[in-house]
Amino acid sequence: MSVPEFLPLSLQELLPKWAHFCLFVGRFVEEELGVDLEGKRVLVGLSGGVDSTALLLVLHYLSKRADFTVEAVHLDHRLRPESIDDAAFCRDLCAALSIRCAVETADVAALARERSIGLEEAGREARYKLFASLRESGPFDYVAVGHQLDDLSEDVLMRLIRGTGWPGLSGMPGFDPARGLIRPLLLLPKSTLVAFVTRLGILWREDATNADDAITRNRVRNEILPLIRRENPNFWQSVARLWKIGRIEQDYWDTLTANPCEILDNQTLKDAHQALRLRLYKSCLDAVGPGQALAETLFKLDEAWLEQKVGAVFQFPGEKTATITASGVVFGSSH
Template identity: 45%
Template structure:
């Protein structure tokens, strides 16, 4: 049986689901995709299949130029066959697919992170080559719940505790399904009689995310069946807070000194509320490059500053340090780069 050709051909509930995705992109992600070229990260699994098809049926309404990209990591015996299945699926739905295969060593350390990094590098390469405005990934509401819990366990501060952003300007990423629970995606695909591939790696409890998915989240959902909705509200609050600070200009930091360090004046910090002071610390650290400024370290720095412990240094991930001086707090990447004396 051929698939539905347009949004108008869908069953009413499936069409309503697609329109809900459009509304989330427009109202919550504040992205205008009208006439845009977009690239869907397509693995063939349930989530990315729902994303690709929802955008496929919105393409006529939004005048979208829809493309897809599939990266075969070469880590499973069935991955080549799955790549072929993805190609056949895209051909069936008249979507151009860009494919690439890697040969990663499955026994190497940090495999999950290297695979993730390779995936985003590939997607960005295809985006640039095709001139796409955005990369669309299929992270959905259940992924957001897991992400928030993982961030909580790691000690992530606010507003990052609210979970992954739905819109990432720097990487040109959109996550249109963040408000859609996985069960809704499955119902949508079943209504239009669409098939998807099962990823056997999602069952293994070797990865922490899978342990949260199969063991921790079900326990929390017994306590609160509306856990996903609660997390979405938290996500929304975090985004509003980020927008507020951005509009207030409080994420801006002084330019780097010639030695690469960043200085914040102690007098201005002392006059600021703690929430603002912590945000300025965080902005200075982020301006120095990669490495997440953990909340625990930020609080330790703030306490050292309040107690005027001149000479105290706090280390942060990414080879960064903050040193409390008499008239400034100095942020640098290495001890040797902090040359300011007062």
């Protein structure tokens, strides 16, 4: 049996150390993510790996105290013959905790072929599509996923490699309001989750794709991160700190650019520092429609505005434009 016969069912039955650990997660969700779970319905994305297993357990224990509902969903990716055992494990675990568990299947390999994308991306797409549909039909207030501090470290490195600016560089958000997504374990190292689930006597499932070096993320995880941890064994603390600063500054800039408009007049731009001007351009472009504005083009736009190159037009992805006019910078769509 992967799930022991007698599993603690409440915070009180846990060792004090692990009860505190659960309460830490609760405080993180409330204080850092600004999410109040009381009276809410939460859907947990359960792969059967150690992260989502820990997540389900923590939220289950917290739910008894803070009065919210936890349900789980497992998506069978059908990529490995053992995936049927993953689903069985998820069912067993949920049964032991009296948690409702939906098991769905998706042909991820077919999706990857069809869309000409990688298996990892196809799997993610299938999962988040399922989460979104269940969130609506549930209905659920939040979808909780098991990303932890090791994932965040990888994410920060991937973003650095890819060339993400600030504060995006500080990593994935802990709360994504548009998708109702929360990541309660984001500042906890995987080793802590392993210790917690091990202590409960649960034999979680290993995700075999993690060993596949063909995937950039796995090369970052298996080759680059170990070298970085050799230089600084507390690298994960650096990442957690950077994430916190990033969240605060994201909120700061969001506050200052909360009212994007179709025209930024010269006076507004003159009163603004270049750092703010660049963010104002970006927020106005975001309001026009989808498509990420490149930092280089934003720099050029600002240079042109400084030189008052009236008539100059800048193209941005998503067929969006910014035009220097006599009265300011005008944003629009070129289709």
